[in-house]
Amino acid sequence: MSEGIALTAYAIVAMESHDIRFPTSRELDGSDAMNPDPDYSAAYVVLRTDDGHEGHGFAFTIGRGNDVQTAAIDALRPYVLGRDAEDLGSLYKELVYDSQLRWLGPEKGVMHMAISAVVNALWDLKARREGKPLWLLLAEMSPERIVELIDFRYLSDALTPAQALEILRRNEDSKQERIAHLKEHGYPAYTTSPGWLGYDDEKLRRLCKEALEQGFTQIKLKVGADLADDVRRFRVAREVCGPAFPIAIDANQRWDVGSAIEWVGALKEFNPYWVEEPTSPDDVLGHATIARALAPIAVATGEHVQNRVIFKQLLQAGAISYLQLDAARVGGVNENLAILLLAARYNIPVCPHAGGVGLCELVQHLSMFDYVAVSASMEGRVIEYVDHLHEHFVDPVVIENGSYRAPLKPGFSAEMHRESIERYTHQ
């Protein structure tokens, strides 16, 4: 197991950052009720060690402000340079708890996303160095090592280290079976590609059909801009997919509590599988009210949830039936370990947010680790898939029969092609 290998300390000697922006708004890819014209972007970081290894990471943004995000990554350079790249637990905690930087959050927004980029780059580096895909590296770690990597501050009323250990030990003996299953069958995906608001009905119909043909077992439609339009689009999707096929809807925070309940109520006849981001990602109590009013329609959220403390409360309040973690918004892999364990403690399936730039590449590792070592289940679990921008990645995701194929190359699949970085660097 990885922690058994006595690696010599090796130092991070260089850290470069890039402000990369793709002009996606031209095609209305990614358009939804709150984000009409995103230019998918990455504040990208590369770490280099004195023994010649690299680690890549990024924060995902949708255009303007990517320069601020890049500046926030740059502000972490003094903390990272010269550090032992094996030091994944304490360096993460130092970045989160630097008292002066912490004032800019704490643990939220631009600074926390910068920490995410750097922490994920450290994990990419470690996985490459150990010659394993990240999911497998994590899956093979001992429960004790995983627990060491987690910051339990503010969690102890919901999850203690002892409870986390108990969850991790529960299915430890059968890990190898699930690793083998993943290598053979991959992990099921759902697709958001048909559902963007900017597409006309014909394109929606065609993309729904393609999703079925490609073997996806769920799709998602963006809603919330215009109710009549949503009714029409949902009807088209139901015509193509049939009455029982899981079709989730996503409002991207468009509504207040009352209007969420009304609007989704008006779509009830189409049997939405879940309603995603019905209101502000900060509104734990609002999500709980919506969930109670709309039951049995499920509520899902997470892509804009700032940290483990909000996730903890969403779970405590019974506000969500699906937890949609994001790989690059909270504090990177370490914080997502805590979030996976919180979800397991409350028996809530994790269905990660993906799409954007490289988020599919990252989250597949987290869901696969979850399956092997935490939840030990795929029931009710799918990873979002969006067919955007994968061509810019060195180890892009591969979808087969509606599932993510388990990545086998060493690392976190985070590396972009050098030509893409150079071509799309913002001027």
Added chain:
Amino acid sequence: MSEGIALTAYAIVAMESHDIRFPTSRELDGSDAMNPDPDYSAAYVVLRTDDGHEGHGFAFTIGRGNDVQTAAIDALRPYVLGRDAEDLGSLYKELVYDSQLRWLGPEKGVMHMAISAVVNALWDLKARREGKPLWLLLAEMSPERIVELIDFRYLSDALTPAQALEILRRNEDSKQERIAHLKEHGYPAYTTSPGWLGYDDEKLRRLCKEALEQGFTQIKLKVGADLADDVRRFRVAREVCGPAFPIAIDANQRWDVGSAIEWVGALKEFNPYWVEEPTSPDDVLGHATIARALAPIAVATGEHVQNRVIFKQLLQAGAISYLQLDAARVGGVNENLAILLLAARYNIPVCPHAGGVGLCELVQHLSMFDYVAVSASMEGRVIEYVDHLHEHFVDPVVIENGSYRAPLKPGFSAEMHRESIERYTHQ
């Protein structure tokens, strides 16, 4: 009333920013359980109009990262230049809802604090142009105009425009009496100056004595680093101040839910007036649990509360007995209007966070507006006062008999001396 004056549109033609840092860590001023060595800083903005007026605003930080905060302010420049400086409602909403920038929050952290700085500068500008201190400018606005300035999104389950109007109209007829009262007596303050963790007992004793002599009706002690130390310091403060004098304690987010309840329980004999920031500012449910367990000891929070959505929930959950708004963390004056009205709706007194750089200068205006037009009461209400860095401001706060004297100069009291800006600009 201000909205009755037909001002010609005037454009913002220049926006400058400054990264200003004071080396306060040298004296341990401002040291607490989470922030041992802050260098109080401001990401500072100056707006200029084509008719020769200026508006000043800033985000307060505690040192490192102030460059990121300044970069975030710079990112708002294209939204502000060329705009009508009278356009206080819609420009605020545009900054908050720019879809691409919003991804970096939404409404939290570095980007939201940048919006705060710019929005507050716009208000400083408007108040100067109208020749009034901000509190009076706001107090003389009609209820309808105030409601127009507020973003009610995500609030309607707790506060509607109609409910806000009703609150503002309730005591409209007696506004002039309260304006006169403020001009004569000012607004009561409490002082945190004795309570920093870095001070020895003798300094604590001396500063407590001075606080009493200066007429303050409440003090606050920092706690949470070491329980034995807190017991000793609280005993010293009680010896000086007597058994009934209000002494609040402030843990600056140090604890988990369980440890907050235990630690404050161990200080019960000293009768804490409130316990401030017992845990993560994001933990609404945690604050509610702590408040129930510690009652009748009051819970207070707010200086790190990111936006009105979290404040809404703290009020809905009965999690706080005092709401401590911050002038420069949420989206500036406009969002604080919403927060004052939310507090009034739940009958929770607002006792603003101050100190830092220029926060006393700003919040006095908000509390005075609250007194004249919203709560119409000073009962249970005090403004924090810390005796730091006021000498750098052109119109510094004046404390008389333990009260803030009502500022009468036009503006938001936000302007720093040009020499201070130049001398403390970070190199």
